Amino acid sequence: MTHTSHDAIVIGAGVIGCSVAAALAKRGIRPLVIDKLPDAGYGSTSSSSAVVRFGYSTEAGVAMAWEGHLWWREWADVIAPATPDAIVEFINYPMLMLDFEGGHFARVLPHYDKLGIPYERLDRKQLQARYPMMDLHRFGPPVPIESDDFWKDPSEYLRGAISTPDSGFISDPMLSAQNLADAARAHGARFMFRTEVVGIETTGGRVSGVKLNDGSIVGAPIVVNVAGPHSSRINELAGVRDSMKVTTRPLRREVFIVPAGDGVDFDSSGVMLGDEDTGVYFRPERGNNVLIGSTEPECDELEWIDDPDNYRTTLTEDEHQLLVLRCARRIPSVGVPQRKRGVVDLYDVSDDWTPVYDKSDLPGFYMAVGSSGNQFKNAPIAGHCMAELIEAVEGGLDHDTDPLVVTGPRSALPIAMGTFSRNRDVSTASTMSVLG
Numbered sequence: 184m185t186h187t188s189h190d191a192i193v194i195g196a197g198v199i200g201c202s203v204a205a206a207l208a209k210r211g212i213r214p215l216v217i218d219k220l221p222d223a224g225y226g227s228t229s230s231s232s233a234v235v236r237f238g239y240s241t242e243a244g245v246a247m248a249w250e251g252h253l254w255w256r257e258w259a260d261v262i263a264p265a266t267p268d269a270i271v272e273f274i275n276y277p278m279l280m281l282d283f284e285g286g287h288f289a290r291v292l293p294h295y296d297k298l299g300i301p302y303e304r305l306d307r308k309q310l311q312a313r314y315p316m317m318d319l320h321r322f323g324p325p326v327p328i329e330s331d332d333f334w335k336d337p338s339e340y341l342r343g344a345i346s347t348p349d350s351g352f353i354s355d356p357m358l359s360a361q362n363l364a365d366a367a368r369a370h371g372a373r374f375m376f377r378t379e380v381v382g383i384e385t386t387g388g389r390v391s392g393v394k395l396n397d398g399s400i401v402g403a404p405i406v407v408n409v410a411g412p413h414s415s416r417i418n419e420l421a422g423v424r425d426s427m428k429v430t431t432r433p434l435r436r437e438v439f440i441v442p443a444g445d446g447v448d449f450d451s452s453g454v455m456l457g458d459e460d461t462g463v464y465f466r467p468e469r470g471n472n473v474l475i476g477s478t479e480p481e482c483d484e485l486e487w488i489d490d491p492d493n494y495r496t497t498l499t500e501d502e503h504q505l506l507v508l509r510c511a512r513r514i515p516s517v518g519v520p521q522r523k524r525g526v527v528d529l530y531d532v533s534d535d536w537t538p539v540y541d542k543s544d545l546p547g548f549y550m551a552v553g554s555s556g557n558q559f560k561n562a563p564i565a566g567h568c569m570a571e572l573i574e575a576v577e578g579g580l581d582h583d584t585d586p587l588v589v590t591g592p593r594s595a596l597p598i599a600m601g602t603f604s605r606n607r608d609v610s611t612a613s614t615m616s617v618l619g
């Protein structure tokens with residue numbers, strides 16, 4: 184049984200899948216978006232911390248993030264002609280990278296300088312004056328909570344920090360996917376929810392559609408894998424997983440929200456920080472709260488997941504204590520509340536925590552995967568880049584030997600898509616963490 188045929192099929196209606204769908208539909212390639220959940224953005228997108236920052240270890244990563252933030256700032260234009268009742272907001276807060284020997288900032292600053300990304304260097308005195316709630320001692324390298332060193336009195340200080348004033352976060356990650364879904368629909372895309380893709384169809388050595396869980400087949404000459412933490416499974420169904428140099432796998436993560444504490448107004452004077460020195464990232468969360476996630480310090484054992492449909496979905500006491508106490512070293516007013524508040528979800532992590540935005544060895548089968556906990560911010564521009572890539576490859580470009588460079592429509596910055604190749608060498612510049 185074959186359903187009607189479509190110009191393309193997008194597997195996954197998360198924020199990146201909806202963005203790919205909108206960008207394809209805008210070009211007249213009208214996709215069918217298939218998701219097994221009830222609506223757009225219900226997958227890992229719904230748990231995103233939605234931090235928009237620019238500090239990646241690759242030049243293309245920085246260019247993409249800067250370009251992406253311009254899309255969030257012009258959201259009504261991005262999703263036009265859709266005019267949904269509610270749209271997301273870009274909430275501006277500076278983002279800091281700490282200045283200390285061996286810090287991530289040293290890999291990032293050359294890219295900022297080359298691409299013209301605005302930043303400020305703050306010495307310790309300036310940093311303390313701006314953010315008096317922060318303790319600027321050096322606490323790292325991070326250690327497990329059981330270690331005596333966890334509580335040692337620090338004697339050294341950080342040198343300061345690099346601040347990007349244009350950073351921020353997005354008010355509602357699930358709504359952002361739904362806004363993009365509305366934009367895709369307005370351009371002619373269709374959505375099919377509560378439907379699972381269980382097979383990838385091929386004809387004559389090319390993708391020809393997908394098989395659904397009811398046994399039916401939907402035809403299309405282009406299929407895009409944007410299945411988030413299920414990406415590796417979909418690549419396996421397509422028979423392309425083992426031919427890729429870079430693999431992806433799900434990682435379980437917990438994110439917590441705690442009160443900023445007495446005497447601190449984190450809503451008006453808060454800041455975002457990727458704090459490799461304590462092992463957490465944090466940002467303000469409305470209501471004078473702090474949202475805290477991990478930066479995967481070397482001492483922590485990571486919880487890799489074999490089956491993305493079967494993992495612990497409750498917050499754990501151990502991770503709560505660990506992340507909140509690590510954050511409390513930097514912001515001493517933060518205490519560990521009795522009741523845990525936060526989310527549990529999966530990252531789709533690649534070998535070097537850099538995404539794969541690429542074609543595959545199966546003609547017509549593409550992928551936007553391995554988002555590694557750091558690609559929410561890039562979703563709008565990732566859709567555009569994937570649509571450019573698909574058009575170029577379908578038009579005859581050999582992207583493997585002559586990689587596409589996309590020019591950011593809003594920033595005019597070059598985005599070298601070869602950086603996100605499935606066959607790249609694993610990047611040695613990567614932090615091997617969510618920082619990318």
Ligand SMILES: Cc1cc2nc3c(=O)[nH]c(=O)nc-3n(C[C@H](O)[C@H](O)[C@H](O)COP(=O)(O)OP(=O)(O)OC[C@H]3O[C@@H](n4cnc5c(N)ncnc54)[C@H](O)[C@@H]3O)c2cc1C
Pocket residue numbers: 194195196197198199200201217218219220224225226227228229230231232233234235378379380381409410411412413436437438526527528529530551554555556557558559560561
């Ligand atoms: C806790 C957490 C915090 C994060 N914080 C940040 C942050 O601060 N900044 C940032 O930039 N990024 C962040 N990220 C990463 C970012 O949120 C993700 O990269 C992004 O949301 C992924 O979007 P997606 O569309 O690729 O995947 P998803 O949102 O996971 O969507 C994939 C969809 O595919 C569907 N699907 C899977 N398999 C099938 C199938 N066989 N058939 C049909 N449908 C299928 C799923 O149901 C799902 O809806 C975070 C992620 C998490 C989990």
